[in-house]
Amino acid sequence: xxxxxxxxxxxxxxxxxxxxxxxSYAYPGSDRQVLKDIDLTIDRGEIIGVIGPTGAGKSxxxxxxxxIVPQFFSGTFFGTVAVAGLDTIETPxxxxxxxxxxxxEDPETQITATTVESEVAFALENLKVPTPDISxxxxxxxxxxxxxxxxxxxxxxxxxxxxxxLSIASALALAPDxxxxxEPTSQLDPAxxxxxxAILLKLKRxxxxxxxxxxxxxxxxxxxxDRILLISDGRIAAEGPPxxxxxxxxxxxxxxxxxxxxxxxxxxxxxxxxxNAAAALPITLPAAVxxxxxxxxxxxxxxxxxxxxESKTTAPALSVxxxxxxxxxxxxxxxxxxxxxxxGEFVGILGRNGSGKTTLVRHFLKLMAxxxxxxxxxxxxxxxxxxxxxxxxxxxxxxxxxxxxFSDTVAGEVGFALSMMKRPKPEIDAAVEKSLALMDLAWAxxxxxxxxxxxxxxxxxxxxxxxxxxxxxxxxxxxxxxxWRGSLAILDTLKVxxxxxxxxxxxxxxxxxxxxxxxxxxxxxxxxVVLDGPLRQVFYESARLKEAAIIPPQTVRFAEAVxxxxxxxxxxxxxxxxxxxxxxxxxx
Ligand SMILES: Nc1ncnc2c1ncn2[C@@H]1O[C@H](COP(=O)(O)OP(=O)(O)OP(=O)(O)O)[C@@H](O)[C@H]1O
Ligand SMILES: [Mg+2]
Numbered sequence: 001x002x003x004x005x006x007x008x009x010x011x012x013x014x015x016x017x018x019x020x021x022x023x024s025y026a027y028p029g030s031d032r033q034v035l036k037d038i039d040l041t042i043d044r045g046e047i048i049g050v051i052g053p054t055g056a057g058k059s060x061x062x063x064x065x066x067x068i069v070p071q072f073f074s075g076t077f078f079g080t081v082a083v084a085g086l087d088t089i090e091t092p093x094x095x096x097x098x099x100x101x102x103x104x105e106d107p108e109t110q111i112t113a114t115t116v117e118s119e120v121a122f123a124l125e126n127l128k129v130p131t132p133d134i135s136x137x138x139x140x141x142x143x144x145x146x147x148x149x150x151x152x153x154x155x156x157x158x159x160x161x162x163x164x165x166l167s168i169a170s171a172l173a174l175a176p177d178x179x180x181x182x183e184p185t186s187q188l189d190p191a192x193x194x195x196x197x198a199i200l201l202k203l204k205r206x207x208x209x210x211x212x213x214x215x216x217x218x219x220x221x222x223x224x225x226d227r228i229l230l231i232s233d234g235r236i237a238a239e240g241p242p243x244x245x246x247x248x249x250x251x252x253x254x255x256x257x258x259x260x261x262x263x264x265x266x267x268x269x270x271x272x273x274x275x276n277a278a279a280a281l282p283i284t285l286p287a288a289v290x291x292x293x294x295x296x297x298x299x300x301x302x303x304x305x306x307x308x309x310e311s312k313t314t315a316p317a318l319s320v321x322x323x324x325x326x327x328x329x330x331x332x333x334x335x336x337x338x339x340x341x342x343x344g345e346f347v348g349i350l351g352r353n354g355s356g357k358t359t360l361v362r363h364f365l366k367l368m369a370x371x372x373x374x375x376x377x378x379x380x381x382x383x384x385x386x387x388x389x390x391x392x393x394x395x396x397x398x399x400x401x402x403x404x405x406f407s408d409t410v411a412g413e414v415g416f417a418l419s420m421m422k423r424p425k426p427e428i429d430a431a432v433e434k435s436l437a438l439m440d441l442a443w444a445x446x447x448x449x450x451x452x453x454x455x456x457x458x459x460x461x462x463x464x465x466x467x468x469x470x471x472x473x474x475x476x477x478x479x480x481x482x483x484w485r486g487s488l489a490i491l492d493t494l495k496v497x498x499x500x501x502x503x504x505x506x507x508x509x510x511x512x513x514x515x516x517x518x519x520x521x522x523x524x525x526x527x528x529v530v531l532d533g534p535l536r537q538v539f540y541e542s543a544r545l546k547e548a549a550i551i552p553p554q555t556v557r558f559a560e561a562v563x564x565x566x567x568x569x570x571x572x573x574x575x576x577x578x579x580x581x582x583x584x585x586x587x588x
Contacts, residue, residue, distance in 0.1 A: 015085070016041035017178065017210055018065065023079035024234075025060060025069060034060045036234040038079070042212070044177075047204055049225035049242065050214035053256035054455040054483045057234040058214040059105055062182045065212060066100040067093045083178065098127060101176035105183045105454055105481065107167040108400065116142065116158070116166055117151040120173050127174065141173035144199055146192060146353075157329060160399045160477065161187045161353030161509075168196060172203075178210045179203070185217055186480045187399070189352045189509050191549035193217060197224050216483060219260045219554060222246050222283040230255060247281040258484035261512050262288045262554035264573035269565075272580045273298055285554050289561045298564035300580070314342035316379055317472050317503040318364050323373035324527075325359055333359040335527035336373075343378070343471075346494070346504045348514050348535070351524030352549035357507045358399055360524070361474050366390045377472070391417075395470035399477050399507075401461035402454050410452070411436065411445040414463045435463040438493055455481045462490065472503045479510050491517045511539070512553040515571035523548050536569055 063069040067088035070077040113119035145165040185193040203209035230238040282288040319340040479487040523531035525548040559565040570576035
């Protein structure tokens with residue numbers, strides 16, 4: 001059969017664009033089916049949100065949409081996938097690539113060129129797009145993802161989120177009929193994440209682009225998706241409009257999926273106010289604000305806002321004075337930072353992609369030397385310290401920790417540093433066992449790290465750091481690609497360690513995770529610290545946060561819009577429940 005004829009054939013105009021028929025799949029060398037009996041059709045112009053726990057098969061599902069599974073991976077594939085009438089097993093992937101643009105979970109695996117603009121141009125040249133069109137399309141795509149000005153930079157020298165923006169730009173430039181995105185915004189700052197979702201909606205409306213997006217960003221998905229697929233253990237566990245799926249909180253929780261912040265908070269409020277529990281829960285912020293206006297007046301005692309924590313002054317654990325750093329290519333990444341983090345603090349560092357967060361924390365490990373200024377760890381200038389000495393004091397989980405592999409088993413990986421330090425074997429074994437248990441990885445002890453999902457590999461890197469029992473912990477975006485329960489487990493572990501007196505620094509874009517964990521927030525923008533204070537205060541600095549590309553959690557924005565809630569300044573669903581004196585189990 002020939003595609004050209006098919007597309008023109010009468011009666012097929014309304015045929016589904018994508019069809020899965022009884023699709024099951026196992027990766028080579030494994031008899032575990034990662035996809036099980038998937039039956040599904042997707043129409044042109046639909047936006048499909050794919051949600052589900054880590055390891056459920058979401059990435060494999062995405063790869064099956066353009067033939068990479070099974071053509072590149074081989075393995076055992078049953079059933080058929082047809083895209084615009086083309087069978088994905090028989091059609092060359094180069095042909096499918098014209099139809100289906102892909103944004104992979106890990107941008108590093110996708111980037112090949114030596115400048116940002118040539119990276120985007122590369123695929124267009126492959127598709128033989130005329131040269132004058134190429135430069136315009138490259139320019140437009142880079143503008144869409146906020147990378148204008150970075151055209152000549154080497155992609156390896158971009159920040160984590162900038163790399164992710166680049167791989168989105170490459171897919172957008174192709175203007176494919178179908179765009180498949182796997183966790184495309186996991187490392188983006190909140191404003192950029194909103195922008196990407198808005199672009200996808202625009203593509204659907206203006207070009208009838210079909211979008212399949214796997215993501216943990218429930219809030220954004222609730223706003224743009226036509227249909228949600230919940231994939232769990234390889235099956236479609238639920239399917240329906242976002243309003244149905246995202247309001248089914250018990251079902252979502254069972255599958256480790258986080259309902260939108262506002263849905264959870266509205267549920268808390270509804271119980272407090274005794275509103276009709278049969279009415280559907282809103283899944284977007286505007287819907288929640290509109291719903292409140294139609295309900296009986298909320299009565300909330302003002303002044304229950306709680307007492308501010310007394311600030312504890314402790315000896316400094318980490319500090320920098322007038323720190324600046326300029327990369328060899330001239331990028332001024334840090335422009336004069338003064339910051340002190342006390343021993344025993346739990347601090348969150350937030351900021352726009354490229355604002356200098358990673359550059360800052362790498363200084364504490366002496367992985368880079370200041371251009372000007374001083375760096376101190378527990379009061380001592382680190383200029384004279386050895387890097388190995390730093391590594392013993394500070395446990396560092398880098399932004400791409402999931403890519404480091406030193407050993408061929410997970411247990412070996414976790415004990416690697418200890419064995420390099422020639423510690424006795426029983427001591428190493430005990431430390432490894434303890435750390436694996438903390439990260440819920442005992443099951444993986446004998447697996448090769450490479451066979452794990454991205455999220456699980458990152459948890460291996462965290463376990464390896466915990467095994468060293470450092471006094472100071474610096475985690476750079478440790479919840480990237482983790483499902484809700486996995487993210488909370490990482491934060492819970494950090495909280496326990498903080499309770500034992502350890503200093504914790506957490507770099508993240510996931511603000512909604514922070515309430516109940518971090519006490520202090522440091523916001524960076526353009527290589528400077530622009531806000532620094534208690535969580536409850538900083539979350540409500542909406543104007544200044546906006547300048548720094550930070551969007552506060554929906555619960556905060558809801559409280560800003562609803563007068564009765566303002567005095568309470570809630571931070572999230574769980575915090576709202578606590579402040580209203582409700583049992584915590586009604587939230588979370
Ligand atoms: N090796 C490098 N060479 C040149 N410039 C770099 C290099 N690494 C980062 N940069 C640039 O320095 C600036 C700060 O980058 P950094 O990685 O510290 O940002 P970040 O705040 O951690 O961002 P993200 O949220 O995306 O992780 C960015 O403009 C980035 O492009
Ligand atoms: Mg970073």
